[in-house]
Amino acid sequence: MPDQSQPQSAPPRPRHIAFILDGNRRWAVQRGLSKLEGHRYGSEALKKIVPALIARGIAVASLYIFSTENWRRTQEEIGAIMDLIKDAFAQEFEEFKRQGVQVRIAGRIADFPEDIRNVFAETVEATKTNTKLIVNACLSYGGREEITRAAKALAAEAARNPASVETIDETAVQRKLYTADLPDVDLLIRTGGEQRLSGFLPWQSTYAELYFTPVYWPDFNEQELDKAIEEFGRRKRNFGA
Secondary structure: OOOOOOOOOOOOOOOEEEEEOOOHHHHHHHOOOOHHHHHHHHHHHHHHHHHHHHHOOOOEEEEEEEEHHHHHOOHHHHHHHHHHHHHHHHHHHHHHHHHOEEEEEEOOHHHOOHHHHHHHHHHHHHHOOOOOEEEEEEEEEOHHHHHHHHHHHHHHHHHHOHHHHHHOOHHHHHHOOOOOOOOOOOEEEEOOOOOOOOOOOOOOOOOOEEEEOOOOHHHOOHHHHHHHHHHHHHOOOOOOO
């Protein structure tokens, strides 16, 4: 018989969780609400998840908030989302500081209007020394764009110094990514029922465990987060071996 006196080791927990925040619009349609209302309720869900992540000791949370493909939506919806993003950052500014959240931005920030870029910059600067949780907000982000950007940066260095080509390896590529100093993704959660990655952090998620839930993002809460973390703890990771 196994020795019952031996303490059971705690299941592993992810350091870095990536979220594809999907289902806002479908959630709204089911309730007879506008798409904008769906995004607003999604923003409220995010406010509740951040303290839950801190309480569970998660180090990094990457959030797929707005992709490069999202610019193809109607101008009306894009304008409403821009207002929502700006308001959310401005309203949560003090709360981020109080909670000890360090905010980072990953993506083509130059795509955004100047007033929104300024809000991003102010938030990043004001929270840069916080240590409770890193929130990596992915805005105008595309996985292929990120890797292409890294390749161009390495090519430019090689043009200036041809000998540097010999030093290009995975670490060199990693240093050119938006997430250069962050750990790889351990657990990627997609809400809303779809089972695809939609170009989110392809390099960083190479060995991530994937968790798909039919729950729409506005309904995603602490209990749903715990289900995902518990499932992660049951899996055996082999990192491609």
